[in-house]
Amino acid sequence: MRDRYTISELAQEFGITTRTIRYYEDQGLLSPGRDGLNRVFSNRDRVRLKLALRGKRLGFSLNEIRELFELYDVSRDERRKLEAFLAKLNRHRTMLEERRGDIEIMLNEISFFADQCHRLLKEEDVGNGGDAAA
Amino acid sequence: MRDRYTISELAQEFGITTRTIRYYEDQGLLSPGRDGLNRVFSNRDRVRLKLALRGKRLGFSLNEIRELFELYDVSRDERRKLEAFLAKLNRHRTMLEERRGDIEIMLNEISFFADQCHRLLKEEDVGNGGDAAA
DNA sequence: ATTATTATTGACGTTAACGTAAAGGTAAGA
DNA sequence: TCTTACCTTTACGTTAACGTCAATAATAAT
Numbered sequence A, B: 001m002r003d004r005y006t007i008s009e010l011a012q013e014f015g016i017t018t019r020t021i022r023y024y025e026d027q028g029l030l031s032p033g034r035d036g037l038n039r040v041f042s043n044r045d046r047v048r049l050k051l052a053l054r055g056k057r058l059g060f061s062l063n064e065i066r067e068l069f070e071l072y073d074v075s076r077d078e079r080r081k082l083e084a085f086l087a088k089l090n091r092h093r094t095m096l097e098e099r100r101g102d103i104e105i106m107l108n109e110i111s112f113f114a115d116q117c118h119r120l121l122k123e124e125d126v127g128n129g130g131d132a133a134a
Numbered sequence C: 001a002t003t004a005t006t007a008t009t010g011a012c013g014t015t016a017a018c019g020t021a022a023a024g025g026t027a028a029g030a
Numbered sequence D: 001t002c003t004t005a006c007c008t009t010t011a012c013g014t015t016a017a018c019g020t021c022a023a024t025a026a027t028a029a030t
Helices: A006-013 A017-025 A044-057 A062-077 A083-127 B007-014 B018-026 B041-059 B062-079 B078-127
Strands: A033-035 A036-039 B033-035 B038-040
Touching: A006 A044, A017 A044, A036 A062, A062 A083, A062 B078, A083 B041, A083 B062, A083 B078, B007 B018, B018 B041, B033 B062, B041 B062, B062 B078
Parallel strands: none
Antiparallel strands: A033 A036, B033 B038
């Protein structure tokens, strides 16, 4: 595991464009170093990028993602605000659990549909070769 | 359970604006009847609206949601394409399971953070009242 | 030396998903 | 009859999240 990535390496690894990465830096999600003009991304940036993309897949906005990053960062210095942080963590957890609930519901519906489909397909088989009692 | 809802009833029930509902109709997600000029929403519309909002919470675009609706609709008339439909269903299932995986990962991370926080808080308690061996 | 590759910044364009305001129709209640 | 409340369509505005293009710089390969 290196600790130096170019912008196009990360873009290729995650299947996004360099523009996206620069935009994320612009929005405060990434803070790469510089080698002259060129950006140099650390493992920290790489992890953040992965987290950001995961957040996006779950429907979070870049703004929300940045706020979450800030929350997690804050937790490193300020112990006094731990209770508040815990509360926010729990809100975050609740949001995620709601979304997981949504997913469970949709998966159940899919299973229902799939079962129906399989039954219909079986009926067709029966209709081609035997009778309904088989 | 009635089968007639006005636009503002649905808007209030789901916490959205009437504009949103009209927009969803415009995008082919809803197809309410008419009483003169006024829209009349059926239970079918209401269910679709609920599904659409759930999809949105999971990061699906209105376009993807409409395609899913069309897929589920198609399944009612055309049995011949059941295999293709099943394949698409499974792709849908895979997407959802990936997202669920994302959520599990984030929930685990949250638990980790929360545990860390609780430990830090306990250490502070100890620092205030007793010694490390207590 | 020059060509190709990869990077930079800057700026304008685009799409989705609505917000918002204007101008008007209709039906109930004071 | 007039106001209030809710509905309509039309249309322009807005925000997020990038796409795309231009002009330029540095570095590597031929």
